Amino acid sequence: MKFRDVPTSEAEGWHLAHSLKLGATKLPKGLKLTVSHIAQLVEADIQQIHGYRYEDGDIAEDEAAERIARHILGAGLTLGVIARGRANLHASATGLLAVPDILGQLNHADEAITLATLPNMSQVHAGQLVATVKIIPYAVSETSLSKAMQEAGKIAVSAFTPFTADLIVSGSDLPEKTLRLTEKRLATLGGEIISHHSCDHTVTRVSEKLKEVSATSSSLILMLGISAISDRRDILPMALEAAGGEIISLGMPVDPGNLLMLGQLGNKTVIGLPGCARSPALNGLDWVLERFAANLPLSRDVIADMGIGGLLKETSSRPEPRAPMPSNTQRKIQPIILAAGRSTRSGTTNKLLMCMNGHTVIRQTVARIGEAGFDEPIVVTGYQAEDVNTALSGISYRHIHNPGYASGIASSLKLGLSFLDKGTEFACVCLGDMPLVNAATLKALASAATRFSEFKVFIPTFNGKRGNPVLWQADMFPLLGNIRGDKGGRQIIHDHEDLVCEVSVEDHGILIDLDTPEALAQFGATEGR
Helix, strand or coil, X not given: CEEEEEEHHHCCCCEECCCEEECCEEECCCCECCHHHHHHHHHCCCCEEEEEECCCCEEEHHHHHHHHHHHHECCCEEECXXXXXXXXXXXXXXXXXXXXXHHHHHHHHCCCEEEEECCCCCEECCCCEEEEEEECCCEEEHHHHHHHCCCCCCEEEEECCCEEEEEEEECCCCCHHHHHHHHHHHHCCCEEEEEEEEECCCHHHHHHHHHHHCCCCCCEEEEEECCCCCCCCCHHHHHHHXXXXXXEEECCCCECCCCCEEEEECCEEEEECCHHHHCCCCCHHHHHHHHHHCCCCCCHXXXXXXXXXXXXXXXXXXXXXXXXXCHHHCCCEEEEEEEXXXXXXXXXXXXXXXXXXXXXXXXXXXXXXXXXXXCCCEEEEECEHHHHHHHCCCCCCEXXXXXXXXXXXXXXXXHHHHCCCCCCCEEEEEECCCCCCCXXXXXXXXXXXXXXXXXXXXXXXXXXXXXXXXXXXXXXXXXXXXXXXXXXXXXXXXXXXXXXXXXXXXXXXXXXXXXXXHHHHHCCCECCC
């Protein structure tokens, strides 16, 4: 291909390398100049153009892009409109994208020829752009094009096909949250749980359940034990073998998801779920389920190949990250302390004004939150507001009074949210009658929020039980603002479990609120101001 400056008088038959504006008229790049175009250029006093001209053996950019695109076009893909040397490939079905490693050689054939794709085994949706062929110059030689097309590999999408599954939980009843989360996980891939069972965590009981569900119409059995699978001689693997099944692979080179078991029972695939299956965050289970739904092979070698360049994520249960987090990742967190209620359940005295260890309940609550290093807390008062403020004398906080406190906690929460500074990333919603929460717990919530961007609600747990306070990401503020009456955010949490991150802490104080006279007496609270 010739590519150079050409005198306008000699430019007929050349293509413009760059667009030219002639008054109100624009000649686009790539235009093949005719006698009429030359006249326009002369009239505009343009003495030369920068242009190109094909030579023998040259293949124009659009034709070259299309030929390569069709060469690598596999099942589940469609070819888009080809223009300016670019040919796009789109998924025609929802499923897993397969990109053979050998296609990487295409980019080594000639710098003029490029192929860009999504990562191999990406989950894609119908209509989504998954790959693009781009010819950099305006033409390539037939020799270069042939070299690029020597590799025999095709990009394809393996569509998800509907499937059904049975779920066996051993050692405990099936938590509603776990069931709903698993249903949702499967539903995104076209799967459905048709039965779920609970049994004792013994080889005998689990194997009996496996034999029972082996007769159902499902193609998948999911097993979740009270403890993680740590060895082939553990309860779930031994139960699978006792039921007549086999273990294909135990363990995965991904994190989270290390402790997954893959097996077979008759014509059914069996998956022993890792503990992280209780979380909506991406983990090794998702990769295995995707392959199952796409009818792709699942073997020990397939599992082993998932390790390099695969999943390696922090989990909130680990006290220390594998690498230190940058110091500039501190989030802007605004505590909102709800201290407006009438304290009707705690007797005749306002529980917030009761004394513990020489200080009022509300003072200790606010002081603990102040130790976490967040922004200055907002304290929303209502009932006996003057006395509450007196109890907080000397502590730094922002006071907001809620004259409509009698309508319930929702009005105080909404008012607190309305006073958040611009740029607030999180609100830490705290109850005024929880003075035993450790500052370390609040810091743990903040740390989780920094590390796990896929979640928007962070809840502390102690021995598996959820408590308070709760950290809410800013995207959730509108939902919180729509709550009415004497309700907190429980329903929002229920409706959006996929956005919830449970943060395990060693702090029983998250479960203790001083709602009743019995609770106040148990912790030594006495009247006094």
